[in-house]
Amino acid sequence: MRLLLVEDDERVAAALVAVLGRHGFQVRHARSGHEALDALVPDGNEPYRVVLLDLGLPDRDGFEVCSRIRAHSGVPVIMVTARADVRSRIHGLNLGADDYVTKPYDMGELLARIHAVVRRWPATGAGTEPGDQPAQPGPLESRGISIDRERRRVSVDGRDVPLTRKEFDLLALLSQSPGVVYRREQIFSEVWRSGWEGNGRTLEVHIGSLRNKLGLPGLVEAVRGVGYRLIAEQPRTDPASPDSGR
Template sequence: MRLLLVEDDERVAAALVAVLGRHGFQVRHARSGHEALDALVPDGNDPYRVVLLDLGLPDRDGFEVCSRIRAGSGVPVIMVTARADIRSRIHGLNLGADDYVTKPYDMGELLARIHAVARRGAAPAAVSVPTPDAVPQQRGPLESRGITIDRERRRVSVDGRDVPLTRKEFDLLALLAQSPGVVYRREQIFSEVWRSGWEGNGRTLEVHIGSLRTKLALPGLVEAVRGVGYRLIPESPAAAADAPQARAEH
């Protein structure tokens, strides 16, 4: 079984490679996020069955690496890190990690977790994972419902009228506008915009949604889907009401 180990500590990596090798794994060691993403580009060899991902990497945070892996691959990811706080655990799992193991760990347990996620994921088909410089960032302007979102300059306008937004308001609107009509879970929104867990932060999200509706002067733009999250309505409220939609809370 091929395994990608992403770990910048040479001593930790050497010990882990040795143990994994004795248990039949073919391990490639990546020392940075860039090297990890480059290793996942299909090269004609069998695909990796599991990625062991440290979070404290020298060139970029492991959370960002996980997010970029998920942008183009379904390979199982186990975060292996010294960050033991619950917010980091929640954030990692919300970003798409299949498991989260804190250091120091029992080697037998880590091996069991590797086999468990490999069984759940099966052998993933070879997929194209962009290199760090080639990851699509969707930096071009977004346009929806008369709103223009310029992500390069972080500016928003409605029918040509500039609308000043806070940093979080802008990030929230840009996230929802990426896929109008798609419901974004509250947990996903907090992971992407606040880089933290959802628990205990419900009021914060409600306040930002309300502020967006007011500043954009489009109260029906963002819909709250009961028990799930929020979405940006892609068509007029009248058209949306005629279509079968999930029940929304008001």
């Protein structure tokens, strides 16, 4: 599995390369933002499965590098940095980082986080440039929904539906196992990287927005007191039923 490490500290990078290599990763070390962006240009080799991105780079800020990566690629990005303040964490995640790990960190936890983002974004066997990947509608075809995880695009009956990053992540998570109830705690852990306590309204707003934008109010079903699940099959309605058309 190929991994791009963006780190200007040679001592830190050497230790990471050694440990990651022992765990089966083929690591390329980029020492600057410019080198990192060059490394992500498709070259016919196996695409990188994840990028570990330091923020304090010699030529440009890591936030800028993340933004430029996200503009051209869906490759998972984990920010690994000494910047532990909440504002930096929020800014990084809003720019498109899939996770944010602060130094010093436990190597076992970092490995677990790497494997977690890789599981959420499985390999497709093509380059990292958007446009290289065919859409993969999966189990939602029966409702006309196509989810292209690589390009982070969604369409309904051939119509592109613009979603925010969190809306897309929410739909992508629920669509992994249609019909399975995802607990609110799990949704916030996976999508917002935080606990759900006190944030229930945020989840409700995103669910409502997702339903409205897709034009499918019955797509995501609330399970009272537990969480939400995605209904992949088109619900059948009884014209005589008072609930028809809801």
